[in-house]
Amino acid sequence: xxxxxxxxxxxMCGIAGIxxxxxGKGVNIGExxxxxxQALKHRGPDSTGYAMYGKDNGNQILRFxxxxxxxxxxxxxxxxxxxxxxxxxxxxxxxxxxxxVKKESPTxxxxxxxxxxxxxxxxVADFVEDVEGVEILSIGNSLELVKDLGDASVVSDxxxxxxxxxxxxxxxxxxxxxxDVDIRSAHPYWAYPFSDVAVxxxxxxxxxxxxxxxxxxxGHRFSSNCDSExxxxxxxxxxxxxDDLETAxxxxxxxxxxxxxxxxxxxxxxGMAKDVMAAKPMVVYEGxxxxxxxxxxxxxxxxxxxxxxxxxxYHGEVKVWQN
Amino acid sequence: xxxxxxxxxxxMGLHEETLKGRTQKKFFxxxxxxxxxxxxxxxxxxxxxxxxxxxxxxxxxxxxxIRELMEKGIGDITVDNPMSRHGVGVGILNRLNxxxxxxxxxxxxxLIDGPNVHIKGRVGWSCAENMMAGTVVIDxxxxxxxxxxxxxxxxxxKGSVGARTGIDQKGGTIIVGGKTGAFSGFMMQRxxxxxLGDAGMNLGDxxxxxxxxxxxxxxxxxxxxxxxxMTELDVRYLTEKLALYGMKTPRGVEKMQKxxxxxxxxxxxxxxxxxxxxxx
Numbered sequence: 001x002x003x004x005x006x007x008x009x010x011x012m013c014g015i016a017g018i019x020x021x022x023x024g025k026g027v028n029i030g031e032x033x034x035x036x037x038q039a040l041k042h043r044g045p046d047s048t049g050y051a052m053y054g055k056d057n058g059n060q061i062l063r064f065x066x067x068x069x070x071x072x073x074x075x076x077x078x079x080x081x082x083x084x085x086x087x088x089x090x091x092x093x094x095x096x097x098x099x100x101v102k103k104e105s106p107t108x109x110x111x112x113x114x115x116x117x118x119x120x121x122x123x124v125a126d127f128v129e130d131v132e133g134v135e136i137l138s139i140g141n142s143l144e145l146v147k148d149l150g151d152a153s154v155v156s157d158x159x160x161x162x163x164x165x166x167x168x169x170x171x172x173x174x175x176x177x178x179x180d181v182d183i184r185s186a187h188p189y190w191a192y193p194f195s196d197v198a199v200x201x202x203x204x205x206x207x208x209x210x211x212x213x214x215x216x217x218x219g220h221r222f223s224s225n226c227d228s229e230x231x232x233x234x235x236x237x238x239x240x241x242x243d244d245l246e247t248a249x250x251x252x253x254x255x256x257x258x259x260x261x262x263x264x265x266x267x268x269x270x271g272m273a274k275d276v277m278a279a280k281p282m283v284v285y286e287g288x289x290x291x292x293x294x295x296x297x298x299x300x301x302x303x304x305x306x307x308x309x310x311x312x313x314y315h316g317e318v319k320v321w322q323n
Numbered sequence: 324x325x326x327x328x329x330x331x332x333x334x335m336g337l338h339e340e341t342l343k344g345r346t347q348k349k350f351f352x353x354x355x356x357x358x359x360x361x362x363x364x365x366x367x368x369x370x371x372x373x374x375x376x377x378x379x380x381x382x383x384x385x386x387x388x389i390r391e392l393m394e395k396g397i398g399d400i401t402v403d404n405p406m407s408r409h410g411v412g413v414g415i416l417n418r419l420n421x422x423x424x425x426x427x428x429x430x431x432x433x434l435i436d437g438p439n440v441h442i443k444g445r446v447g448w449s450c451a452e453n454m455m456a457g458t459v460v461i462d463x464x465x466x467x468x469x470x471x472x473x474x475x476x477x478x479x480x481k482g483s484v485g486a487r488t489g490i491d492q493k494g495g496t497i498i499v500g501g502k503t504g505a506f507s508g509f510m511m512q513r514x515x516x517x518x519l520g521d522a523g524m525n526l527g528d529x530x531x532x533x534x535x536x537x538x539x540x541x542x543x544x545x546x547x548x549x550x551x552x553m554t555e556l557d558v559r560y561l562t563e564k565l566a567l568y569g570m571k572t573p574r575g576v577e578k579m580q581k582x583x584x585x586x587x588x589x590x591x592x593x594x595x596x597x598x599x600x601x602x603x
């Protein structure tokens with residue numbers, strides 16, 4: 001997100017995405033995304049986020065955090081609090097019959113569980129998020145959603161993303177303008193409760209509060225005060241009513257007021273939408289095997305050692321690519 | 324085709340006002356000697372050539388290198404591997420043949436007055452912003468706000484461009500080989516824009532003056548932009564101008580649409596409420 005302020009808004013937040021059509025066993029999209037996001041650092045140094053899609057091994061991947069990064073510096077008993085929260089999360093997962101087959105903890109506050117569960121994952125998400133200070137970042141069969149403070153090199157090192165193999169991904173570098181510098185307000189946003197759906201956004205939505213209240217009355221949950229989350233929740237709402245991704249995205253052009261360019265990814269698709277004023281940048285490289293998108297060509301250029309052909313999508317344009 | 328309705332505003336004397344402030348004529352008065360020299364403009368010899376490999380250079384280093392070469396009198400410079408960097412080739416205030424072997428990022432070749440630039444790739448947003456004179460030719464596509472506020476020279480994109488092309492254009496010529504996005508010619512004040520492909524919505528919105536030629540389809544005209552008749556002079560001008568850059572429109576220049584300001588919004592903010600009602 002960012003402010004719309006004429007020429008000054010060129011450099012607020014950067015978004016990038018990549019999808020390989022013939023990835024087979026996957027390519028190192030972790031390194032590719034880091035390369036692009038690092039080149040966009042000047043657009044947003046506050047936080048960096050990734051939503052990347054790896055191989056589906058049959059397990060569900062649960063990414064969650066039990067505290068903010070800043071909490072570690074500001075509270076004397078935070079370590080005990082984190083331990084308590086983790087115990088509560090584990091007991092609640094057990095209570096719901098969720099079998100955790102693999103646990104990873106890149107940081108003290110951010111965790112990755114591979115789980116086996118055939119029931120209602122929305123119920124799991126709601127029950128886990130009911131624990132104070134706990135937020136589900138994503139649930140999916142192949143989605144890995146990671147976001148933290150710092151630039152892309154910091155976050156990718158911290159979470160070991162530089163050798164992540166997959167088919168596609170989206171990412172975001174954030175300059176905080178309307179909500180705090182914290183993980184909660186960082187992108188991407190998971191489209192709760194839909195598995196494997198994530199969104200990144202560059203822009204400012206002016207009907208955020210009106211539409212948020214309307215969606216909350218319909219039973220949707222918001223985890224932050226960041227206007228960009230509205231896009232994820234709206235798409236989730238439309239898809240829950242039967243829309244496919246492209247139809248939901250086309251609906252968002254009228255539903256969202258303000259200036260925006262956003263990327264959305266699902267298990268096998270990558271989509272892009274631009275507002276009717278075309279006020280936010282997006283450059284697209286469309287090759288035979290790979291599509292790369294970014295707020296600036298300088299990011300895409302890091303992936304190539306030769307000249308490339310790119311273009312700007314037009315106002316009100318929606319594009320969806322399949323891998 | 325919409326008819327020009329200029330009687331009302333002209334009867335009200337809105338087109339006859341005297342411009343106030345420092346006009347260009349006064350600004351370049353021979354009595355003001357400081358106005359006769361250009362800070363950081365150099366005498367160069369276009370028969371002297373040099374090449375810069377910009378692969379590992381920052382934009383500031385590239386611009387400094389160009390300036391140092393010009394100081395040495397070199398008038399033909401090629402920049403290899405610009406790598407889509409922003410703000411490159413800016414502030415050049417003298418004649419120079421400058422070639423970029425690949426794409427540029429934002430604000431490429433902004434604030435220039437005189438050089439002939441050839442970009443063998445694409446450009447990002449705001450290429451040649453505030454250009455005063457010279458030529459900039461781009462082989463591929465361009466981003467939004469292409470040629471914002473240019474005052475002179477020829478700015479040519481052989482591919483398609485993004486939104487708000489020629490926003491606040493005050494002179495010169497912008498030529499687009501493909502299509503242009505929404506709000507092209509927004510608040511245009513002078514000059515000409517030639518679009519060989521389609522134009523997006525709100526073309527020429529709130530334009531004060533100037534001319535926009537479109538070879539393809541226009542999605543929607545903006546407020547106060549009206550279609551006008553093509554004249555023989557227009558056809559001749561377009562034919563000769565496009566020939567300069569080896570460009571053609573598939574349907575022929577005679578079939579192009581010409582758009583100008585309806586001038587119904589001219590000085591709109593200064594009108595009394597009853598006057599606003601009169602012209603709307």
